[in-house]
Amino acid sequence: MLILCLLFGFLGLLLGVAAKKFKVQGDPLVDQIDALLPQTQCGQCNYIGCRPYAEAIANNEADINQCPPNGEAGIIALANLLGKEAKPLNSEFGEQKAAAVAFIIEQDCIGCVKCIPPCPVDAILGASKQMHTVISSECTGCELCISPCPVDCIVMVPVETTPEHWHWSQHV
Amino acid sequence: MFKFSWLTKKQSFPGGLKLAGHKQVTQIIEPALPKELIYPLFLAADRYAKPCVNVGDTVLKGQIIATADSLLATPIHATSSGTIVAIEKRPIAHPSGLSDSCIILQTDELDEALPTEPCIAYTEQNRDFLRHKIQQSGIVGLGGAAFPTAKKLQPSQAIHTLIINAAECEPYISCDEILMIESAPEIIQGALIIQYILQAEHCIIAIEDSKPEAYSALLSATESNQLQIKQVPSIYPTGGEKQLIQVISGVQIPVKNLPSEYGYICQNVATAYAVYQAINLGLPLTERIITLTGDGIKQNQNLRARIGTPVKDLVAACQGYTPQAEQLIMGGPMMGIALASDDIAVIKASNCLLINQVNKPISQACIRCGDCADVCPSELLPQQLYWYSHTQQWDNCSDYQLADCIECGCCDVICPSKIPLVQAFRVAKAEIQQQQKQSASAALAKKRFDNHQQRLQRIEQEKLVKQDKRKAAIEKMKAAAAKRKLS
Numbered sequence: 001m002l003i004l005c006l007l008f009g010f011l012g013l014l015l016g017v018a019a020k021k022f023k024v025q026g027d028p029l030v031d032q033i034d035a036l037l038p039q040t041q042c043g044q045c046n047y048i049g050c051r052p053y054a055e056a057i058a059n060n061e062a063d064i065n066q067c068p069p070n071g072e073a074g075i076i077a078l079a080n081l082l083g084k085e086a087k088p089l090n091s092e093f094g095e096q097k098a099a100a101v102a103f104i105i106e107q108d109c110i111g112c113v114k115c116i117p118p119c120p121v122d123a124i125l126g127a128s129k130q131m132h133t134v135i136s137s138e139c140t141g142c143e144l145c146i147s148p149c150p151v152d153c154i155v156m157v158p159v160e161t162t163p164e165h166w167h168w169s170q171h172v
Numbered sequence: 173m174f175k176f177s178w179l180t181k182k183q184s185f186p187g188g189l190k191l192a193g194h195k196q197v198t199q200i201i202e203p204a205l206p207k208e209l210i211y212p213l214f215l216a217a218d219r220y221a222k223p224c225v226n227v228g229d230t231v232l233k234g235q236i237i238a239t240a241d242s243l244l245a246t247p248i249h250a251t252s253s254g255t256i257v258a259i260e261k262r263p264i265a266h267p268s269g270l271s272d273s274c275i276i277l278q279t280d281e282l283d284e285a286l287p288t289e290p291c292i293a294y295t296e297q298n299r300d301f302l303r304h305k306i307q308q309s310g311i312v313g314l315g316g317a318a319f320p321t322a323k324k325l326q327p328s329q330a331i332h333t334l335i336i337n338a339a340e341c342e343p344y345i346s347c348d349e350i351l352m353i354e355s356a357p358e359i360i361q362g363a364l365i366i367q368y369i370l371q372a373e374h375c376i377i378a379i380e381d382s383k384p385e386a387y388s389a390l391l392s393a394t395e396s397n398q399l400q401i402k403q404v405p406s407i408y409p410t411g412g413e414k415q416l417i418q419v420i421s422g423v424q425i426p427v428k429n430l431p432s433e434y435g436y437i438c439q440n441v442a443t444a445y446a447v448y449q450a451i452n453l454g455l456p457l458t459e460r461i462i463t464l465t466g467d468g469i470k471q472n473q474n475l476r477a478r479i480g481t482p483v484k485d486l487v488a489a490c491q492g493y494t495p496q497a498e499q500l501i502m503g504g505p506m507m508g509i510a511l512a513s514d515d516i517a518v519i520k521a522s523n524c525l526l527i528n529q530v531n532k533p534i535s536q537a538c539i540r541c542g543d544c545a546d547v548c549p550s551e552l553l554p555q556q557l558y559w560y561s562h563t564q565q566w567d568n569c570s571d572y573q574l575a576d577c578i579e580c581g582c583c584d585v586i587c588p589s590k591i592p593l594v595q596a597f598r599v600a601k602a603e604i605q606q607q608q609k610q611s612a613s614a615a616l617a618k619k620r621f622d623n624h625q626q627r628l629q630r631i632e633q634e635k636l637v638k639q640d641k642r643k644a645a646i647e648k649m650k651a652a653a654a655k656r657k658l659s
Contacts, residue, residue: 038614039614039615039617039618041617041621050621120620120621121617122620122623138616162214162270162272164220166266166268166270167602167605167606168598168599168601168602169599169602170268
């Protein structure tokens with residue numbers, strides 16, 4: 001009896017220590033939702049970035065079908081994670097488009113630096129009265145730089161499929 | 173065709189199939205010089221060659237027309253003399269059927285070649301020099317994968333065994349077999365050069381037991397005991413690199429590891445021949461043997477084709493198509509890729525062109541017979557993988573080791589329901605890779621966004637601090653002014 005009591009006491013202590021030591025930091029659900037979002041940081045969901053949207057979903061403030069770049073597949077993944085029913089993309093927030101990156105037509109650029117602050121991933125290089133350019137490998141295609149440009153010199157260029165980037169799921 | 177039962181198996185790899193050979197080992201003929209030669213700049217994966225000629229330049233046979241800046245790429249040589257008429261997009265030999273940049277050479281029918289500098293006594297040469305020469309000669313693995321040979325001959329570990337792969341296990345293909353019959357001494361020389369470069373103790377030429385003529389040709393060309401020639405049972409896919417190593421040595425190499433990590437290196441026989449030509453004769457790789465076969469062609473033939481020759485010119489050299497010609501496959505019937513047109517040029521990896529009727533049986537539902545698992549040389553469960561890939565359960569696909577699939581096609585052949593399993597696996601693999609790529613780029617974007625946000629916060633804070641300071645300074649000044657007034 002005494003041995004059992006001691007054993008239980010010890011195990012209880014062990015559990016207590018473990019709960020303290022291995023305590024989960026932060027909100028794991030938000031992290032999991034955030035990991036399923038495309039990280040374009042485009043704000044089409046009406047939140048300022050992917051993480052705020054993930055937080056809103058976790059708090060049941062936003063629906064899972066507000067992210068156009070994530071598309072149907074992304075909605076299904078979110079639905080599976082949250083145990084919800086998948087639904088079609090809410091067209092109020094936009095339509096899913098083919099992958100594209102921003103491109104600055106350099107002859108037209110006046111060097112006004114207005115496109116630089118909106119870029120969520122700092123993918124535009126440029127200085128006042130100097131020509132700007134987009135680092136295409138860093139561009140997420142969020143289109144946030146398009147409307148601030150006073151001379152409309154930024155265009156979205158679709159990502160071209162080359163043999164290098166082609167993969168078997170594109171096989172017809 | 174029957175299932176290879178474990179009762180008759182000696183030292184072998186798991187699974188595999190005994191396939192009907194359909195091999196017609198015909199003499200090598202030289203096709204007429206084509207009017208136009210096409211060289212795609214795309215080499216493999218993410219590797220491109222860089223053109224070093226301009227439109228209008230005249231070039232000689234053997235001249236480098238596109239350079240490669242790393243050991244992972246190889247330069248492209250002109251395979252006849254003539255004028256560069258364009259560098260433009262043309263359809264290339266790739267499963268995508270996409271067009272990509274190609275150098276177009278119009279031949280002048282003179283076929284003038286650059287002078288060569290042979291180095292005959294290779295044992296007196298620096299081994300790095302030999303590797304460099306192999307790279308500059310544009311030599312890649314000619315078995316079909318086209319991996320740069322010089323890179324493969326620079327392993328990080330010591331190599332004890334070099335295996336020359338002469339299995340040629342895929343049906344219909346006979347280009348290696350005829351090369352062994354016609355040029356056995358040169359192949360042996362090439363093998364010895366590779367053995368010298370690798371400083372390998374053993375060199376084994378592994379040949380299927382269904383090729384007695386080639387076997388005896390190799391035997392009679394071998395002096396003393398420089399190297400061994402071993403016959404291996406004709407079970408498809410015995411010519412797979414890791415399968416062959418297992419047949420020869422019994423060592424099973426994990427999928428994640430390279431054979432070189434276990435002291436083995438495999439090279440194709442045609443590659444050995446190309447090495448001989450590059451080192452002993454100073455000739456770059458400008459041609460290869462290619463098998464034209466199938467019901468769709470009037471005369472089955474082995475040809476010595478210049479790299480860059482359009483397929484239609486080779487077909488013409490075989491008396492043209494028959495009415496059965498419905499599809500064009502580059503490579504063998506098991507692992508080849510369909511080409512959209514015969515304007516596409518042959519590349520260094522093209523070992524065979526199979527022209528036949530379209531045979532797409534209607535597939536039925538999986539009956540879970542398990543035959544596919546019996547024949548899988550990678551010991552996978554194709555039926556289970558098919559179930560998961562069909563229902564897009566990519567995580568389960570990975571858990572069932574989809575990445576280990578070598579896409580040999582054994583499961584496709586054995587399946588009684590005729591399910592296109594390999595195609596489903598290719599798609600699943602691509603989807604998984606694509607997801608990994610996407611999550612990598614999403615992680616990068618997230619990091620950059622976080623940094624961006626942190627920077628904005630820092631600027632905001634600095635502003636506040638500055639404001640506070642200014643306020644404090646103004647207060648101070650005001651206080652001082654009040655003091656002065658009082659006094």
